[in-house]
Amino acid sequence: KIKVGNSEITPRDFLVKVIPNPIEQANEMVGKGCAGTWVTGTKDGMRRSVYLYQVADNRECVSKYGTNSVVAQTAVGPVIMMELIAKGIWDIKGVHGPESFDPDPFVERLKKYEFPAGIREMDSEYSDHINEKKFLDALR
Known part of the structure; x- marks a missing residue:
């Protein structure tokens, strides 16, 4: 507790x-x-x-799902994962991290579930290679 004037309060209670x-x-x-x-x-x-x-747009999520965009975005991933496992698309025996599974079926389903994904190439050797290839192709 902290003293404020003649009273003592906890910072949490104040907040x-x-x-x-x-x-x-x-x-x-x-x-x-x-x-x-x-x-x-x-x-x-x-x-x-x-x-x-x-x-995701918050108002659209509230209208469609009755919950805000943060909850909707958090929920859609596990739903897609369960579908992929149930349909045998993701079928690896044992315990594995998410990086063990083919990401393409997951990303494709994001659009089906009306949560389309985007990808942004960041600075890397790979992006430099792709940019150089596009440039050289344009010169041909």
């Missing part, structure tokens, strides 16, 4: 009184949220770095 309840506010938010992952690795023997992302 609860002055900050709006995030659960109540979430469904009223206007705007879009971006959920993404920055992935690094190698492709064709070159270092590659990409940002995979998905953008």
